[in-house]
Amino acid sequence: MLRVEHLTKIYPNGTVALKDVSFEVPDGEFLVVIGLSGSGKSTLLRCINRLIEPTEGKIYWNDVDITAASPAQLRQIRRQIGMIFQQFNLVRRSKVITNVLAGRLGYVNPWLSLLGIWPAEERRRALAALERVGIADKAYERADALSGGQQQRVGIARALMQEPRLILADEPVASLDPVLAHSILQYLEELNKEGVTVICSLHFLDLVHRYATRVIALKQGVKVFEGKPQEIDRQRFKEIYGEEAQEVRAASL
Amino acid sequence: MQAMPALQRITRSALLIALVIVVLGFSWRATGIDLPRLLRDLPKGATLVRAFLTPDLFTREVETSVIGVDFPVPCGSAPQGVPPTNGPRLLPSVGCAAPGETFTLMGKEFPASSEILVRWLLPDGRTLNAVRVRTDAQGAFTATLQARPILTTQDGKSARLEAEIQRPVGGLKPSQALRDVAREMFVTIFMALLSTTIATLIAAPLSFLAASNITRRGCLGSGVYYLSRSFFNIIRAYDPLVMATIFAFWLGYGPFAGVLALTVVTIASLGKLFSEVVENIDPGPLEALQACGANRLQTVRYAVVPQIVPDFISFIIYHWDINVRISTIIGYVGGGGIGFYLSQRINGFEYNQAGTALWAIVIVVWLMDFLSAEVRKRVV
Amino acid sequence: MSERKWLLSAFLPGAGQFLGGRRYRGGAILLLWLILVVIVAAYGQPIWWISPILIWLWNIWDAFHLQRLGREASLFLPLLAGLSVLYGIGWQITQIDLRSADMRRALQIVRPMLRPDFVQPRRELNQMWVEILVPCKENPPRAFNKLDGKTAMATPDCARVGEVVIVSVQGLWPNTDTQIWWQTPIGDPKMLGPNESQMLILPTDDNGALSATIRVPTTALVAAPDPSLALPHRVYFDQYRNVGGWELSFNGREVLKGAGVTIAMALMATVLASLFAIPISFLAARNLMGGHPVTFAIYFAVRTFLNVLRSIESLILALIFVVIVGLGPFAGVLALALHSIAALGKLYADVLESIDPGPIEAIRATGANWAQVVRYAVIPQIISPFVAFTIYRWDINVRSATIIGLVGGGGIGYLLVELIRINDMRGVSAVFITIAVIVIALDVLSARIRERLV
Known part of the structure; x- marks a missing residue:
């Protein structure tokens, strides 16, 4: 159970990215955050694991206050929260398996990990994670030798290594060909069915209809909509995206 | 109206050129540039460069042998040396000499076209280099020497004329x-x-x-x-x-x-x-x-x-x-x-x-x- | 037999790997092992032999591993053994001896460097002197002097070396420290304090008077041609007073002069070099010279010459020129200049080679000759990169000019060597600060100008 209360983020240059946003995410939900570029989606996701420090407001994860956690506590919380990025954020010059193992850094002995020594069990786990996303054969190739879709699967495998109870996915398919979008989102859906809560920001409305169990819409940092995906009709759409917007379907591209 | 900017531009360029000339002039003087001296001293550089171009890389091991003949100064102070009749030998024109007298020294059957050091072995055992000569194609040389007072016989022991021959033996070795x-x-x-x-x-x-x-x-x-x-x-x-x-x-x-x-x-x-x-x-x-x-x-x-x-x-x-x-x-x-x-x-x-x-x-x-x-x- | 191939590595390192199909691995092992053996044999103490032996053992293990398990053994051990020998021997022959890093001496060097000798407070000198005959002769003149309302005298009027003399002075500034020192007839200063190695300093009383007992310095007649000849020596009384404000100290003036000379050296060298390099660069540009076998031969010769010259450090050229034209x-x-001709010649030629051939073609099509083509199609394209490279070279030359002084090339580097020789660390400190300021300032300046040009 994730609870966000009155979250506000003002950047040092004065930009108000989030303004008094509150919502709850029950366990097992697939929550999608929509909004225009710059509406605060990324900021919201990054505030949840405090990659960005919120200016005001509270975030409770199973009744633990993330915003008040000490650095050590924060690492404890972060390792339960997987994150998937638009730009994949892999170390391009490292091998795929190293990138996946890195997801486990919060669990293993920090000193051994600095020497690059990993327990055999962790290696097995990493290979299993790669197996699950279907690229086990690429484990010993350099990450930059992979295509975009494969790189994002490495990103998912890395998140899987954390055995997460919550996954934050920041535009996971925005840098990919639309035809690859479903294959990536299906992995997230599969995880969601296994009981992992997913919070995902997306661009394409048809993907939202297909995967989301609930939707939050942001507009200039303010929550303008919360509800079922089916409730987003033409009127709502114009409210969220502005009068000029035309709906584009990922599948039609 | 257009004359002013042109005038300004010319003035500015002139000032800039003047500044450059002043700076260069100062630099010329401060660095003591002296081209005549460079031209005059270039031959010195040529010797230097020639030496650099013939680096000291290898030497041959040399064998040194010494041929000598006793040479009393003044005459009669000690027995005269008798040169051998064949092989490398030193033949002074006189068998002995008074201090200050000059004489001719001939050498025969030395290694051909090689450098020979002629020196005095003094009665007290020290040596005094006299002259460096080059032998001709037959291995002969002549040199003019002077009997110096320092050669005077002491305790019946006369000075001795010596020639040092250096002959390379064996192959090249790193120097x-x-x-x-x-x-x-x-x-x-x-x-x-x-x-x-x-x-x-x-x-x-x-x-x-x-x-x-x-x-x-x-x-x-x-x-x-x-x-x-x-x-x-x-x-x-x-x-x-x-x-x-x-x-x-x-x-x-x-x-x-x-x-x-x-x-x-x-x-x-x-x-x-x-x-x-x-x-x-x-x-x-x-x-x-x-x-x-x-x-x-x-x-x-x-x-x-x-x-x-x-x-x-x-x-x-x-x-x-x-x-x-x-x-x-x-x-x-x-x-x-x-x-x-x-x-x-x-x-x-x-x-x-x-x-x-x-x-x-x-x-x-x-x-x-x-x-x-x-x-x-x-x-x- | 063939399953025992790995044993061959015991006789010749790398042989087992080589025959096992890993040719590069085997060859590399043999080569590196031999190099290690040569180094240890030439320079090491017996203990370093552990390393080739360890690597030899590892090599057998590796061959065995490769053949039986098809896996390479870890490179960790041989790398460690090889590197430790390499660095151990390096440590030894470069005579790194941390005990010789005497921290007390370092402090003695650094402490004065914290007070760079650039400026000093402006001071005013109040001086008085009296002449005394050394050694005595008959009827010596009175040792008395009167000057600007100040009087000084010595008793007795003459003395031999080592004898005691009482000197007194009146009319100086009251209650001020006064330095008392001896000057021989040829102008050598001698100190009068303890052991004749310290300055004798005494304060004047309320009336500006002072009286002191001194000994004629033992070295007073050392440089005298005839020690028995009686000549007048002087005893000086010096008082200093700050008059407010600051002035350049002697070292400060020298440092500024040296800095000026250094910058001027770099400037002259760059200007001279570019004058020579511009025509040379046209001969070294392939697109201008490639048309005909003769011109191509010239191009090749000039390029080779520039490359050889460029590889000789300017410092080494300086050694040669110091022998030729003196310090x-x-x-x-x-x-x-010689080094810069080579460097600039190459850079200019590269610029010429990268120019756009279109305008050349166009001008040539109008029936222009070679010189006209250069004037109207080439020069407009090259002027700003040439200027940029020249300024860049000036920047580098300033850096080089500081070190060329170290071998006698003049400028601030020469001053540095001289100051270190006389152990004047405050002056050295001023030199170091000035070098940093010049180099950084010119760096920034040249970067600015080049930014604007390109």
Whole structure:
């Protein structure tokens, strides 16, 4: 159970990215955050694991206050929260398996990990994670030798290594060909069915209809909509995206 | 209306040209440029260059033999020597002489066309070089000598005329200079190796302090960042040779001073380059690992290090190349190695030996240039 | 037999790997092992033999591993063993001795460096002297002097070396420290304090008077041609007073002069070099010279010459020019200029080679000759990169000029060597600060100008 209360983020240059946003995410939900570029989606996701420090407001994860956690506590919380990025954020010059193992850094002995020594069990786990996303054969190739879709699967495998109870996915398919979008989102859906809560920001409305169990819409940092995906009709759409917007379907591209 | 700007432009150009002429004139005088002197002294340079072009590389072992004949001064003070009738022999025109008298000395059946040193063996056992001669094609020579008062017979022992023949035996051997140069070159290369290694070990962690994306957080971080930045920038302004003067003054002449001076400057220079590499890394992986709950050190180890290692290696090899170059000359100001050998040979006017060192420097520098270019091509 | 191939590595390192199909691995092992053996044999103490032996054992293990398990053994051990020997021997032959790094001496060097000798407070000198005959002769003149209302006298009027003399002075500034020192007839200063190695300093009383007992310095007659000849020596009384404000000290003036000469050296060298390099670069540009076998031969010869010259450090050229034209900035200018001709010649030629051939074609099509083509199609394209490279070279030459002084090339480097020789660390510190300022300032300046040009 994730609870966000009155979250506000003002950047040092004065930009108000989030303004008094509150919502709850029950366990097992697939929550999608929509909004225009710059509406605060990324900021919201990054505030949840405090990659960005919120200016005001509270975030409770199973009744633990993330915003008040000490650095050590924060690492404890972060390792339960997987994150998937638009730009994949892999170390391009490292091998795929190293990138996946890195997801486990919060669990293993920090000193051994600095020497690059990993327990055999962790290696097995990493290979299993790669197996699950279907690229086990690429484990010993350099990450930059992979295509975009494969790189994002490495990103998912890395998140899987954390055995997460919550996954934050920041535009996971925005840098990919639309035809690859479903294959990536299906992995997230599969995880969601296994009981992992997913919070995902997306661009394409048809993907939202297909995967989301609930939707939050942001507009200039303010929550303008919360509800079922089916409730987003033409009127709502114009409210969220502005009068000029035309709906584009990922599948039609 | 248009005349004014044109006039202004001309005035400005004229002023600028005048300024340039004044500056150049001042520089001409301050640097004491004296072209006539250069033209006059160029022949000196030609001898120098000729000596450099004939480096001292090999010697033959020589066998020295001495032929002699007793020569009493004055006559009758001791028995006259009797030269042998065949083989190499010295034939003075007179068998003895009064002090101050001059005479002719003939030599026969010496090795043909070779250099012979004629000298006196004094009654007290010391030697006095008389003349250096060259034998003709038949192995004969003539020389005019003077019987000096110092040759006077003492205690019935007369002076003796001697000729020293040096005959090369055996094959060519590396000369003393070549062996010295090889040893000093070995030291020089190790100086570069050690200084580059030590500098890398220190500069790599320091460079993180001078990288704005790693350090610059909060008041302390900014302080550390600016401190390390300015340290790098100031130290980098000094050539290692300038540094070496002060280290040689502290530690005495020798390779240790050179290694330390090179190390200090290389730390600054590598630190600057490294910190730029660190600043240019992709921040995405850092974010991703933080989100996984990795601590600061783990983030550096898994997100930063893999991104920077190839560039670091390239810069290290580049600096190793530069350091070999500099360590060949750092000895000139007290840093040890081949440069010290070179300075001693030049100050002692032993230009052939200096030539050996110069050739060694040119060859090693070229070799390192080539090697480092090859290796860097592979790495990047 | 063939399954025991790995045993061959025991006889010749790398042989087992080589025959097992890993040719590069085998060859590399043999080569590196031999290099290590040579280094250890030539320079090491017996203990270093551990390393080749360890690597030899590892090599057998590696061959065995490869053949039986098809896996390479870890490179960790041989790398460690090889590197430790390399660095151990390097440590030894570069005479790194941390004990010789005497920290007390370092402090003695660094402490005065914290007070660079650039400026000093402006001071005013109040001086008085009296003449005394050494050694005595008959009827010596009175040792008395009267000057500007000040009087000084010595009793007795003459003395031998080592004898005691009482000197007194009146009319100086009251209650001020006064330095008392001896000057021989040829102008050598001698100190009168303890052991004749310290300055004798005494304060004047309320009336500006002072009286002191001194001994004629033992070295007073050392440089005298005839020690028995009585000549007048002087005892000086010096008082200093700050008059406010600051002035350049002697070292400060010298440092500024040296800095000026250094910059001038670099400037002259760059100007001379570019005058020579511009025509040479046209001969070294392939696109201008490649048309005909003769011109191509010239191009090749010039390029080779530039490459050889460029690989000789300007410092080494300076050594040669110091022998030819003597110590001084002229030798430095020549060395820098010669090196810069090679460097600039190559850079200019590269610029010429990268120019756009279109305008050349167009001008040539109008029937222009070679010189006209250069004037109207080439020069407009090259002027700003040429200027940029020249300024860049000036920047580098300033850096080089500081070190060329170290070998006698004049300028601030020469001053540095001289100051270190006389152990004047405050002056050395001023030199170091000035070098940093010049180099960094010119760095910034040249970067600015080049940014604007390109």
